[in-house]
Amino acid sequence: MRILVVEDEKKVASFIKKGLEEEFYSVDVAFDGKEGLRLALSEEYDLIILDLMLPFKDGLTILKEIREEKIFTPVLILTARDTIQDKVTGLDSGADDYLAKPFSFEELLARIRALLRRNSIDKNNILKAGDLKLDTQAHKAFRNDVEIQLTAKEYAILEYLMRNKNRVISRTKLSEHIYEFHFDPETNVIDVYINKLRNKIDKGFEKQIIHTVRGVGYLIKDD
């Protein structure tokens, strides 16, 4: 899951990035409004964490502009402004959630999980495909209730595919949601990770969960 953090206070942005990466998210950071808007418009994110008071372009303007561009990525506003009016304005401008600083990191993570759930087929923190289970809170995968050890990237790819189960996901799309900004999509690194995942998940099982759609991408089937 790829998250954009638009936050001008470098240390705040830095610990958010670190903390999210510990949770297997890939994180891009923009330190001002212009850069934030540019990234939000050009890249594909699963979530945007947006500060309101930003240099060059404030958060609400960014929010309105990305919604005008028909980008409906969930947006969580993270700001020091905490009056009811601020919250109402933020949510009415198209934000999906609002968290006031200083915030609890656990709460931020829970809200991120909640926002990501909205667009996935499973509406709780346990994603299921056949007898494969993925606990998005504990970051653990189980097949037939046996835990499977996954690396961060493997987990990220699996989570993205499971959130979009029964849909074919292209390599490009997958890499877009797994990697940060400076990733070269021409490499075959995704194929390598998929192979590793297959070895861990499908090997020894009669029923395959990860399917390859030739020339298009990958797919996780639920049945």
Add this chain to the structure above:
Amino acid sequence: MLMNLEKYFKSTRFETTLWYSFIFLLLEIVLGTIIYVYVNQTMRNELDLSLTKQAESIYKFVKESQINLFEFEPDSVYSTPDELVYDIIFEALAFNPNNTFVQVSIKDKIVFRTANLGSVVFNTFNRKDALSLIDYDEPALSKYPIRAAYFNKGDYKIIVAFPLELISKTLDNLTDLYIIIAPLFLILSFVVGSFLSFKALARIDKIIKRTDEIDTFNLDTFLEGEEYEDEYGRLVKTINRMLRRIKSSIEYMNQFTISASHELKTPLTILRGELELALKSPKSKEQYLEIIQSSYEETLRLINIVERLFFITKLDNSLIKLNTTRVNLVQLISEIVNDFKRITAEKNLTLLEKYPDKSDIFINADAEMLRQVFINLLDNAVKYSVEESEILIIIKDERNISFSIINKSEPIPKELIPKLFERFYRMEISRNRNLGGVGLGLSVVKHILDLHRFKIQIESNDDGIFKAEIVF
């Protein structure tokens, strides 16, 4: 009811009414006295005039009759001189509707007395050719004094007299009338005064009522009636102006609280977030050290913010008194500049100083406060200067003594320059340091300079040349 009455007695309305009645009463007394004196005088004058005229005409008749009345011999027509004289002066007496007392004597022999005199004889005395007006006291005739025109010419002494009874009675009536009317008028004046003061002060009650309703929650409501040009209009304007001042200072305080809490939130967010992450999962020793270092920095930042907030609050509440002394400007500034040399060297910045030849320039100021000003300005210059640039410090002693600091930073948009002095300005446009936002530093500078009545001007051109100039 009793309370209301007590309230009424203490009210301006009652006081005004009392004053109104008092002045009315005073006017009444003065006017009454004037009328009394005037009526008395006029009536006496009229009486004197008519008595005199009568006396003169009697004399004229007696004199012109050519009859020796002094040696009167009774005859068939007149048995007494009275009858003869009566005939002579009949015409003069005929004009005497008031029934005056008349006594005529020739060479001290009384030749005529009107019947109404009875047994009373007016005293005569010798005066040479004179007309005088005198008062007789003749209780037998009247209990009032009797006014007389005493005409003394040649052998004749003519007295025409009339009691002052009429005048006295008229005046008595006047007094009686006055005594009856005065209290009536007094009551009337009280009622009218009360009514007038009620009418005049009714708007005060309205103003009091409306003002009473105002509290901190509805400071947006102002009193109506500013359009009137009278005292009430002025009062309403004054109250409204006061309300606006209160409102703006409350808004300022709210803004201050909001801004202060915002300013505190950033370091608190960092502290909370980093510490929470540190606790969440085990880290390497280096990572822990990094987090402790960062937390320590943020704690220092918090202390700094709190101290500045406290300083500004003290400034706002005028709790700071200037300790003005003669300050050697060149000495003070070169001291501070020297303290900064190590930091500027670290950042590859060059500090250039340009002072006048005369090495001692004195100004009257609070040395410690001024030190704070220069430290803040230098600190800003060091913080926001682009890498490897120069910071120029100039003291001039020309028409005015002035201090300038010039450095190269990112350009600041022109419209934002006045806002640099606003407290927490850096907050409002966000906390971006590249923009030259300076948080509390410049607002403290401005505050201190305002206290000293020194002027500061800030310029920034498109190349990012930033100049702050203080004129002492």
